[in-house]
Amino acid sequence: MRGVKLHALLLALTLIAVGAGSAIYQVTVLNIPVSPSVTDPVWVIDARVQFRATANNPVKVQMFVPPGSERYLVLNESFISQNYGVNVARVGSNRQVTWSVRRATGEQTLYYRKMLSRRFGGEQVAVEMGPQFRARPALEGPERIAAEALLAPIRQHSADVDTFISETIQRVSNLQDENVGLLLANDTGIARRAQVIETLLAVAHIPVEQVHTLRLVASQSQTPELWLRSFNGTQWTYFNPATGDQGLPDDRIVWWIGATPVAQAEGASRPTVTFSITSSEVSAIQLAQESQIVRDSAKLSFSLYDMPVATQEVFSVMIMIPVGVLLILLLRNLIGLQTLGTFTPVLVALAFRETEVIWGIVLFTVITTAGLSLRSYLEHLRLQLLSRLSVVLTFVVILMALISLFGHKLGWERGLSVALFPMVILTMVIERLSIMWEERGGLNAFKAGIGTLVAATVGHLLMTWPPLMYFCFTFPGVLLVMAGIMLLMGHYRGYRLTELLRFRALAGKS
């Protein structure tokens, strides 16, 4: 006996650990929201390209668009391009879209739209290798002297490539410095400074690349922010050329890399590109349910959301049945509530889904009472059990038809909701109640009937509580936890709450 108990205990604890573990893994690692009310910003970035085509010439416009990233998931990408041909190609570490048309005249506007979500991560992108050495550019005269004057202290104050770059950015930011002033040649703009930093680092054989980023904040027209990046042999390190900060903040997305402008045109005026960013709050799980891309992003695969929507709906109801069963188990074994069997209250609770609680209770009470009174009348006729039950069931159907008919005439919409499923369950309840009536007497049958009604109502409220439904459906590991609790309850030997009342005469004098 002790061995069996230990076995059950270990099994229960294992189930609970596995179930809870899988839920915790889903929450912490896969970042799946715990509640359906968790919303997630979906970012919509619009790039508007405007240019003027010179009279009836072939036009070719090229614009950089963001390459994939593991920081975010692309939900949607679209090119709104009227009659232009669209072609997307990879150019180095960039992606470039090419719009082309045979003839175009006047003001032309093209759009590129991208929708991003940050919660569900992005595609795995292999780190591309970058250069680690660069030939020294030819600098002449005063510029060479200024560069070397700047580099000498930088070399002294730095330990490795990263600190060397930071130090260089710091030095160039000091606009008072004569050497810096000379190199900048009166242009203190960030682009010129980046250029100077690049030159200085080139003298030290350190290659850097310019990176143009956008920041994910709602804004009407955003200028891409310039960053520098350098490859240290295993990964890229990003530097802000204005401040020397290291590391790209989370809310930046890389748009393109290199010193070339974002868009170029042939057969047209130089295009201007304006970026506008908006965000909308979308329920995270709705996003997961609706977006095939999110589901395909591997983090939600093998979950119940992988199924077709219709099947999902059936499962979201089915997965709540163990919750109801667990509730009945606790109500019966801990509290001592009398119900008709274990599953009947759960089935009645399921029937309440179709009739709604209040109407369900009324229906349950009226029809059960009528069925039982009919039964006690038939008892006088001394019929055999089977034929008596058949008569009762037939009258239940007639009664339901009458209720539906009256409901329809009186305009109660609910009256018609008497579906097949609740009817089958109700007749089953009447059968069980009448058997109990015969075996244990009317009072016990009444108690069990009330107990069933209470358990079914509580069960229904619990089983249709949206946060719980969402939780069980999203984290199916909960089922294992429940199975574990049920196992533990199987070895519960304590008193039921009602027994404390029943035996209180024995507790009086101890």
Place this chain on the structure above:
Amino acid sequence: MIGIWRALRKRGVMGINQRNGDYVLRYNRRRLYPLVDDKVLTKERALTAGIRVPEMYAVVDSEHGIGRLAKTLAERKDFVIKPAQGAGGDGILVITDRFEGLYRTASGRLLSEDDIGHHLSGILSGIYSLGGHRDRALVEYRVTPDKVFGAISFEGVPDIRIIVLCGYPVMAMLRLPTRQSQGKANLHQGAIGVGVDLATGITLNGTWHDRVIQRHPDTANPVAGVQLPQWQEFMTIAASCYELTGLGYLGVDLVLDRDRGPMMLELNARPGLSIQVANDSGLARRCAVIERHMEQLEATGRTETVAERLQYCQQKFATGELSLASVPVSS
């Protein structure tokens, strides 16, 4: 609440969860249940084992058998008809006498042979059986209750329930019908339960609807202090029912017939827990004593006879503190 819980635990009161898990599930194998659910099987077993039961006059298992019954019973003036798998005393017809070709029931109604046939066919079709299965009808000797119960009983036949753990009687209760229970000795239906001292067979206080009572609600006579006659005989029958069925946790229901003495009436594989209130004592504690005793016996490789088992229980579970004030005159 927690106070009550602790007090009950301290006194070793058994709850339903404990009964089901630690005793019924552990000691009673499911496949042995038919032996106690079917009264005909129980009786046949008891007869071969030499345990005294009400004599079986006939078993009716077909409509054809109903017709032949009148001939079989031609010699009998009184008898009882029972469904073999009935529950809660439903469907029991007690015939006390004959009158001009008619049968007189315990309540004084006169029934024709056809009426009896109808009742029998009702039993066969399963009106009274658990779950409505087809059933058999059992016709047996009518027990006449001993006079000792006259003052503390209302109609019907009082019976004695003894709970037996692996052949060791652990607790006993006398069940007395009341007006509310309509002559049935069933606690659920309002009969009262009276504790019995295992050592002496003298009654203790009673319980009615889980309350402790001192007097019978109908006759107002005190229920305590009545000496049950032939107590050792009752105990012996109860203790031997373990070997009879193989069920380790058993409620044995016995009656005391005016002429034939103690008889075993039926067995119950899930005996109720109200017996604890009647005896003002916890079942779990007593069962634990027996379980420890059995472990010791097993360690020494010894088994005990029925007599030895009785002696052990009567010595261990003697109440022996009956105050003289509560001893009434048993008329």
